[in-house]
Amino acid sequence: MTYVLVLVVLALAFPWGVAPIARHLAGLLGPRAACWVLTAAAVLLAGGTISALIGLFHVPFLAALEQLSLARVVEVWPAAVPFAAAAGAVMLAQLVLLVRRWLQHRSVLRRAWLSAGEGKGDGDLLVVPGSDVDAFALPGYRGRPGRVVVTSEMLRSLKAGEREVLLAHERAHLAGRHHLLSAVVDLAAVVHPALRSLREALAFHLERWADEEAAAVVGDRRVAAAAIARAALAGGSRSRGGGYPLLSVTSGPVPQRVEALLLPEPQAPRGGVRRAGMAALAGSVLTAAVAALALAYGLHEYVEYAAQQLIGAGAPSGCSGIWSTLHALFGTGAP
Template sequence: MRIAVYLPLLLSLLAPLGARPLAERCEPRLATWLLTATSMVLAMASTLSLAMLAATGLLRIPLLAALGHWSAQAAQRDDPAELSVALIAGLLLAAAAFAAGRMLWRRVRSLAAAVLEAACMPAPDGLVVVDDTAPEAFALPGLPGRVIVSTGMLHALEKSEHEVLLAHERAHLAGHHYAFVALAQFGAAANPLLRPLASAVTFTVERWADESAATATGDRHKAARTVGKAALAAHRAPARSRIPAAALGMLGALTRRTHLSSAGPVPRRVAALLAPPLRLRPAPALATAAILAVAVWSTAEAAHDLHLLLEHAGA
């Protein structure tokens, strides 16, 4: 446990540096999978590292060591980690468990509420148009999901742009984008160092839906114009907060509280649509696989070292 146990924590510090380049230079579908997988694996690996470091501190408490028939003196002699490190790891582990549990509870509640709300909306074709002057459009996950569009948003766009809007929202449902966002945010809750990865996933799922809409309509420029017009319409409208937390919309926010002034991803999405589509390249996947392999190996190696420590303390 001298080095291996700290590698997942080090990777958690380094991985966010590549989140934005990966989100912008990699094909959106692949980027979403890679970022989500990285967030989950590093969150689990770093949490296990904290748990193993905290366990070495528990072994030094005579009462707890006696329960497992271990020698506290032997554990202190053989374990290279300082007691202060073990105590800090224990505090961080408790905070991570609380944050992850809270995030899981909130996501389960929001998804259950979305499924129930979607089930109560009669929509043979999955489209629900609400009479509201506020420009809103979002996909509500469910069994099946619903695409919710306000009359205000329809009036803000030309009829030819409605096709782009609906294709974008339906892509969110077809791709189960809410699941990717929820998993990435769950990983970030357990390990706050991974928050840039979760933010990148909220961007890449929008890019994924943008590309799906552009492919479905066959017009990338019209798709870019629709994204820009929808963002401007929402920016000019008064703030609203009735969109469910489980919803994903064209503006890329889980709620309507985020406006264009703070939605830097919108101009980047428009620019990406005005450029040729990105191609699938193996390099990002290989680099991500290498990082995750190191995280898994180091966690397994640290677990093996802890096992040896327990054996020596027991002997």
């Protein structure tokens, strides 16, 4: 295996090792911080994956950019074209899946706004008549501000104090722009399959974030827990494609959320050992993600340097040093 290939494999393999670290770190933090950690990790790891693929894909094209014969590059590194073709195919598939996923997001949002058009209410609240039991945060769309959409049947299923929890929960989603965080991680998960676990973890912590905000508004964690449990029982726990774009009080692992609300308000970890552990985990996530980007950039720089050196050689007899350089890079001997 050549040195360049090792760099690329490491960059593409990083997310499999870093995603569990990011999830564990999120579990040590409060809901708000956990959401930002998971989002940042997903963005960095997806960026590293794309950078590695781009670096591998453009190797043969350096020949044209540097006015070097592609045949000469293939002579030095025979696997350059197959690897570039594979990277190009993967990136094309990623692009198709990203566009498809984004269109799905927009379609769900458009249909939700159409269904909410029957609702009535003041301010940010829309009450939709019907027998369905549902409630969700509806992000802004085409200049219209975000709304909290609640069915009349859901309101009838809850007590007065529980309705306040429900509305506070959905308003927390809108105020925190949670749909954007969910969308970013959802799209990042299309880039690399290892990031799907971050999407699931983020959905849970976003609901926990809104749960804590709702509990703070009503000033009673037990009432908040009861409201979420009753709403879930009335409407049925559901998943909305990773939480985007409709964030609902009944989505996610409701039992774990209720259990967390029955405990004291989460505090930042204390103690030197815990702080050191968190710092180590956070450093691992950031270091691994940045390393993936650095490896991809290094691939570009190494290949470009080799191409420039080869152009500057002038004659085959003077290329022994260049072939040594290429041998170090690609594991290939001189012709």
